Structures are given as structure tokens and as C-alpha cells.
Amino acid sequence: MGNSALSPLSSLRRGVIIASLFFIYVFGANALYGLLFRNGYYHALLRLRDEGPHHLPDSSNDILDRYTGINLLDKLLTLASVMFANVTDGSSPQLSLYAFHFGGQYLAILVVITIEGLRSGNQSSPLRFFSIWGCLMQAASYGCTMPLYAMIHLTTSPAAEDVGPALLEAVPTSNSLELSVLPQALVVGYVIPAVLMSVPLFTNSVHQWFGGLWQGSPLWSMLLQKLLASRLRRQLQLPDIRNRGKISQSGSKESPTRYPQSPVCLAKDEKGLLAKAYLFAFIWCVLSQIIPLVLITAVRLRPSAFPSHLYEAWTVVKVFAPPPFWSTKKMESMATGMHDFFLYDQYVGSTAAIVWSTALYVNSRETPMKMKSWAKLAFVITALSVSAGPAGAVVWLMWERDRFLLSIPRKGF
Numbered sequence: 001m002g003n004s005a006l007s008p009l010s011s012l013r014r015g016v017i018i019a020s021l022f023f024i025y026v027f028g029a030n031a032l033y034g035l036l037f038r039n040g041y042y043h044a045l046l047r048l049r050d051e052g053p054h055h056l057p058d059s060s061n062d063i064l065d066r067y068t069g070i071n072l073l074d075k076l077l078t079l080a081s082v083m084f085a086n087v088t089d090g091s092s093p094q095l096s097l098y099a100f101h102f103g104g105q106y107l108a109i110l111v112v113i114t115i116e117g118l119r120s121g122n123q124s125s126p127l128r129f130f131s132i133w134g135c136l137m138q139a140a141s142y143g144c145t146m147p148l149y150a151m152i153h154l155t156t157s158p159a160a161e162d163v164g165p166a167l168l169e170a171v172p173t174s175n176s177l178e179l180s181v182l183p184q185a186l187v188v189g190y191v192i193p194a195v196l197m198s199v200p201l202f203t204n205s206v207h208q209w210f211g212g213l214w215q216g217s218p219l220w221s222m223l224l225q226k227l228l229a230s231r232l233r234r235q236l237q238l239p240d241i242r243n244r245g246k247i248s249q250s251g252s253k254e255s256p257t258r259y260p261q262s263p264v265c266l267a268k269d270e271k272g273l274l275a276k277a278y279l280f281a282f283i284w285c286v287l288s289q290i291i292p293l294v295l296i297t298a299v300r301l302r303p304s305a306f307p308s309h310l311y312e313a314w315t316v317v318k319v320f321a322p323p324p325f326w327s328t329k330k331m332e333s334m335a336t337g338m339h340d341f342f343l344y345d346q347y348v349g350s351t352a353a354i355v356w357s358t359a360l361y362v363n364s365r366e367t368p369m370k371m372k373s374w375a376k377l378a379f380v381i382t383a384l385s386v387s388a389g390p391a392g393a394v395v396w397l398m399w400e401r402d403r404f405l406l407s408i409p410r411k412g413f
């Protein structure tokens with residue numbers, strides 16, 4: 001790896017960033033798991049396990065405790081069913097609305113780490129296993145996993161270098177076909193299971209099964225991505241592809257037959273494929289940010305058009321504002337305890353993601369950024385975080401970085 005060639009200023013900047021991410025990780029561990037202990041959620045889980053009744057929180061529905069026959073995995077999926085039960089059962093409208101927001105933001109982060117896993121410079125690194133990182137975010141929390149991912153990426157990945165030959169070699173993706181089918185794979189592997197676990201059309205057991213299915217969405221998305229890419233690769237093995245560029249008898253090159261979706265064209269159009277993937281992620285960011293705000297506004301302006309309990313439940317404070325992380329106040333219900341957890345889960349994880357993506361963006365600049373440029377960047381990040389959510393800012397930073405780097409002629413270095 002080329003990090004050893006960093007200038008003293010770059011080394012100092014990287015050290016400050018790594019220290020900041022470590023602080024975010026420590027803060028997140030306390031804000032997430034410490035808060036669950038202090039507000040009584042852990043004790044409620046233990047009572048539910050040891051004393052019963054073994055029903056989902058705030059309901060009379062039995063807890064499904066057998067999914068795969070693998071004891072450890074079944075315990076994790078059972079715990080997930082309990083923790084996510086109030087997200088989709090309608091008992092806590094503010095939690096459900098926030099979960100919609102968080103789900104769209106998290107989908108965008110999955111797009112970003114998947115693209116990082118496809119980069120040429122990460123093929124010999126644990127970063128290539130993006131589905132594993134996604135599953136860690138599902139199981140151990142996004143808030144605690146994202147800072148660790150960012151620290152490992154910045155200290156080991158050639159794609160985190162300062163701009164130069166090594167970075168220009170590391171940034172292009174190694175598999176343009178997998179990149180081209182990424183949006184479809186995530187729709188089928190992530191979005192559809194999320195919808196199935198949310199709609200109130202199934203029995204309690206089936207509902208929990210769909211919830212368990214969604215927990216593995218990063219893995220399903222990866223498998224679907226490879227399956228779709230393999231299928232597309234077979235479709236593109238056209239019989240006359242070997243005749244392209246053949247020299248005619250007159251000595252001049254014949255015009256090659258154009259195959260808009262051939263592997264060669266896909267590789268040449270990498271910027272277009274990245275734009276498609278980033279646009280897919282950004283659209284989900286905008287929708288997940290704007291729709292909850294529109295609904296909160298609508299219920300204030302036309303309360304008669306909504307069930308009466310939503311007027312109290314759907315406010316900006318009740319949906320988006322977390323309690324103090326040091327609070328020792330006991331939770332009102334398991335739903336509010338989980339809502340508080342998800343609030344810090346996203347805010348901590350997104351802070352780490354913004355710090356990380358900003359560092360990568362700055363590393364890609366050919367000249368040091370001046371104060372005016374830093375101020376402009378801070379304004380853009382803030383504006384995007386408000387209009388498209390924090391993941392929207394991350395997506396913009398990564399796309400701007402890639403667009404710039406893929407436009408640099410290799411001979412320029």
C-alpha cells in the first residue's frame with residue numbers, strides 16, 4: 001500500500017481523521033448500547049426471555065424462535081424479530097416513520113460500500129466483502145460498524161491514497177457487469193424484503209419470517225448481484241464478437257460492430273455506470289428524507305385527513321430527536337427504547353460516513369483546499385444533509401470524487 005509515501009501534512013490530517021473516527025466509535029458504543037442499558041431495554045429483554053410471556057413487545061403474538069435450525073443464528077434472528085417488532089406493527093407511528101427514513105438512508109450506504117468493494121484497489125482487502133460489512137451493520141449496528149469500516153478503509157485501502165498514480169489505479173471498479181446490475185440486485189434483495197416485512201397482509205409467523213429474511217438483505221443482494229452479472233455476461237458472449245476491429249484487405253480498419261452492452265463498452269462507460277448507481281442511491285435518500293417531512297407537515301396542516309393519534313405522534317421532535325445519550329430515564333415502552341437506539345444508530349453511523357467520505361473527497365483534490373473551499377464544502381454537506389439526509393451528502397461526496405478521478409488522464413501522472 002502507498003500510505004507510507006504520504007506528506008507530513010497528509011499524515012497529520014489522516015491521523016486527525018482516524019482519531020476522530022475512533023472517538024465516534026467510542027461515543028457510538030456508549031450512546032447505543034449504554035443507553036439501552038440505562039433506559040431499561042436490556043432488562044426488558046431479559047425478562048422477556050426468562051420470565052415471559054414470550055410474546056412480541058406490546059402484543060399477544062408469539063415469538064418465532066426457529067428459522068434455520070442453527071442455534072446461534074436462530075437466536076440472532078429471534079432477537080432481531082423482537083427489536084424490529086414495533087417498527088412494522090403500527091403500534092408506534094413515530095418509530096415506523098423514522099424507520100422508513102433510516103431504511104432509505106441505509107440503502108444508500110449499502111450502495112457506497114458495495115462500490116468500494118468492487119474497486120480494483122480493494123480486491124485483496126477485507127473491504128471487498130461488502131456483504132459481510134452490511135451484515136455486521138445489521139447485527140452489530142450501523143453506528144458502531146461504520147466507524148470501524150472507515151478506519152480500516154483509510155489505513156489499508158489504496159483507494160484512500162492522496163491523488164496520484166496509485167489512487168488512479170485503485171479507484172476503477174474491477175467488475176463493470178456487477179456494477180451495472182447493482183440497483184436491480186438491491187431492489188430485489190433489500191427493498192422487496194423490507195416491503196414484505198412491513199405490509200400488514202400476513203400471519204404473525206410469516207411476518208416474522210420476512211423480518212428474518214430482511215436481516216440477511218446484504219447477503220441476498222450480493223448473491224443476486226453476482227447471479228444477474230453472470231446472466232448478463234452469458235448474454236453478451238455474442239458469436240461474432242471476435243470479428244470486431246478486423247483489418248480489411250485494403251489495409252484499413254473496418255468500423256467495429258457496436259455492442260452497447262458488451263463488456264468492453266461497459267468498462268469504457270464506467271462513469272456512466274457509477275452515475276447510475278449513485279443516482280439510484282441519491283433518489284432513495286431524497287425520498288426517505290422528504291416523504292416523512294411532507295407527512296409531518298401534512299398532518300399539521302390537515303389533521304382531519306389523518307387518524308387522530310398521528311397528530312401527536314408525527315412531529316419533528318418525536319420522530320427525529322433523540323434523548324440525551326447520558327439519560328438514565330426509563331423508557332416508556334420497548335418501542336420507545338428501540339426508537340432511541342435507531343436514532344443514535346443512524347446519527348452516529350452517518351457522522352462517521354460523512355467524515356470518511358469527506359476525507360476521501362479531500363484526498364482526491366490535486367491542490368490543497370483553501371478556507372473558502374472548505375466553507376463551500378461545509379455548506380454543501382449541510383444543505384444536502386437537510387434536503388437528502390446525511391447519506392445523500394455521502395453519496396454526493398463519493399460521486400464527485402469518482403467523477404473527478406475518472407476524468408484525469410492516466411498519463412497526467
